[in-house]
Amino acid sequence: MKIMLVGNGGREHALAWKLSQSPILREMILAPGSDAMAVYGRCVAVAADDVAGLVQLAALEQPDLVVIGPEVALAAGLVDQLAELEILAFGPSAAAAKLEASKAFTKDFCQRHNIPTARSKTVATDMAAHAYLETLPGPYVLKADGLAAGKGVVITDELAAAKQAASDMLGGQFGAASAKLVIEEFLSGEEASLFVLCDGTSAVPLVGAQDHKRAFDDDQGPNTGGMGCYSPAPVLDALMTAKVMDEIITPTLRGMKQEGAPFVGVLYAGLMIDQTGPKLIEYNVRFGDPEAQVLMRRLQSDLLPVLLACANGSLADVPALHWDERPAACVVMATKGYPGKVEKGSKISGLERAAATSNVEIFHAGTKQDETGQWLANGGRVLNISAMGDDLAEAVNHCYAAVDLIDWPEGFCRRDIGRRALTN
Ligand SMILES: Nc1ncnc2c1ncn2[C@@H]1O[C@H](COP(=O)(O)OP(=O)(O)O)[C@@H](O)[C@H]1O
Ligand SMILES: [Mg+2]
Structure with missing residues (x-):
């Protein structure tokens, strides 16, 4: 089979790594892929959110299946356009992608189909937002309706701050994505x-x-x-x-x-x-x-x-899936300053040594290679160090053993991945 994989992050690197092990895979095209993903197939420079470019590439390459990593092209109708070309895709139509692309749609949908979720109200004006907030006990949860790259949710204990956040969002903080807000009850658990x-x-x-x-x-x-x-x-x-x-x-x-x-x-x-x-x-x-x-x-x-x-x-x-019983962990290494603005281009050394440690796979989330083969950081989240272990503690230890072999002064990671599960 010939497949086209859309995306260039650590998620897509992991999907490419897994798909490349398939005995029925003949060819993989990566759009756009990355220097690290080039070992799995042919990278073509079309951005993961360039729907027209992706459709054109698929029309040319005629893959047996398009696998789409990120959400933006899904919400913009990539799968619908591929269907018109009779090209199969793993991913939802634009109408089905509304489950992610509109939190207001999903809230209404849950109500229509009796699916348990936090009580909520969708509002489009300051007045409606403030009035509903006043009926809630707090903490207050406010969500931009549309796609906001993980930045569209505010949770605060203070009513005044919640009102301000509602006004900011409705005032265009996330453009059209926050023209409507979902305000909902705080859930604990x-x-x-x-x-x-x-x-x-x-x-x-x-x-x-x-x-x-x-x-x-x-x-x-x-x-x-x-x-x-x-x-x-x-x-x-x-x-x-x-x-x-x-x-x-x-x-x-x-x-x-x-x-x-x-x-x-x-x-x-x-x-x-x-x-x-x-x-x-x-x-x-x-x-x-x-x-x-x-x-x-x-x-x-x-x-x-x-x-x-x-x-x-x-x-x-399809027969039941088989899973390794052993836990797996993943530690993300990011450029200092993430999730704020970061400098690109810092040198990363020791990756080969780190990847060779027991049980470790390194997926690249944002790197590139210069002409000499030197790996450079190319974004906020940069490396994903993954490992398996007989128990979670061992998996995490393998991850950090590999992290410690990576020489990248401009990078950082959390040192407590998995601790929540380990101390329970
Ligand atoms: N009703 C809620 N009660 C408590 N925490 C919430 C609630 N809704 C969201 N959160 C917290 O905020 C995070 C982000 O909200 P989510 O709806 O997943 O939006 P997104 O991932 O699009 O930013 C969640 O992972 C969760 O930790
Ligand atoms: Mg979320």
Whole structure:
């Protein structure tokens, strides 16, 4: 098979690494891919959000399957346009991608289909926002309706600050993405993510994962795209996973189909779990980054036929997936200053030595190579150090042993990945 993989981050590096092991893979095209991903196939310089460019490339290359990593092109209708060319894609249509692209849509959808989630109201004016905030006890949770690259949620204890945040967002802080806001009740409990492969009708849950969103140790500092993660998530045991499937995922797939937008691709459910059961925090319509990295480490089955089955509606015929029982962990190394503005181009040495340590795979999230072969940092999140272990502590230790072999003075990472699960 010939596949085209869209994206260039650590998530896509992990997907490429896994897909490259498939005995049925003949050729991989990476759009745009990265210097580190070039070992898996041919990189073509088309940006991951350039829908017209991606469609043109697919029309030219005629891949048997397009696998799409990031969400922007999905929401912009890449899969719909590929379908017009009769090219199969692993990913949702624009209509189904609304589950991520509009939090207001998802809230209404949950209400229509009786899916447990925080009580909320969607507002479009300061007056409505302030009036609803006054009815809530706090902490206050405000969310931009549209895609905001993980920066569109404000949580605050102070009513005045919540009102100010609502006014800022409605005033255009995130452009059209915050023309509407979802204001919702604060949920407490333990947060975890479940990833589910879908073909429009059937669903196959993958294993759970938990991530670390804050930039610094002990969950200090600003929110980021994710500084590390581990799998399994102790809170998502088999029983809880079955409950999430029954109460959240199955009604979602049924509802989307009923509403004429069957969901194909990976449904990533952000969950808050307490004694009353799981509640949906949000949906994403693609793999998490860095969660994909640990899922790919643990998956033993061939990924390619499963993604193909999602795309062509035959997921029910796919044999059960096999997973490595051992936990996996991933530590994200970022350029100092992330998630703020960072300098690109600092030198990273010792990667070969680090990658050679027991059990370690290094996925590149944002690097490039200069003419001499020297690796350089090329963004905020730069490296994903992943490892397996007989237990989570061992997996994490392997990760940090590799981190310590990397010579990159301009980089940093959290030193407490997995600690939450280890101290429970
Ligand atoms: N209702 C809520 N109660 C408590 N925490 C929440 C709630 N909604 C979101 N959060 C926290 O905010 C984070 C970001 O919210 P989320 O809806 O996942 O938006 P996004 O990922 O698009 O920024 C979540 O991972 C969770 O930690
Ligand atoms: Mg989220």
